[in-house]
Amino acid sequence: TSHFMHLPAPHQGLLFGNLVPALAPGGTLLIVGHDASDHNHGPAHHRELMFDVDDVLKWIADESLEIVSAETRVRTAGAEHHGLTAMSDIVVRARRIS
Numbered sequence: 001t002s003h004f005m006h007l008p009a010p011h012q013g014l015l016f017g018n019l020v021p022a023l024a025p026g027g028t029l030l031i032v033g034h035d036a037s038d039h040n041h042g043p044a045h046h047r048e049l050m051f052d053v054d055d056v057l058k059w060i061a062d063e064s065l066e067i068v069s070a071e072t073r074v075r076t077a078g079a080e081h082h083g084l085t086a087m088s089d090i091v092v093r094a095r096r097i098s
Helices: 011-022 053-059
Strands: 028-034 065-077 085-096
Touching (some): 011 028, 053 065, 053 085
Antiparallel strands (some): 065 085
């Protein structure tokens, strides 16, 4: 699994691509990160380090994988005294079939 691992290009794609061969048959790969298209994450989140679902699918493309889910999910975040806001994250789950 990789949760909110935001690296500079091209390291992001290399990391995710290298996770695929590490999966055993039947193993699950789970990648979660801030959605690059969501402006609610703010400038402190370094948008150039973010990615979207299509990026991840490109980086992990392998015929031994079955994509179980690849979507954007919305969550509420923030401190109540500063206000809550909806933020989008991407979730990609794949299973090794061979």
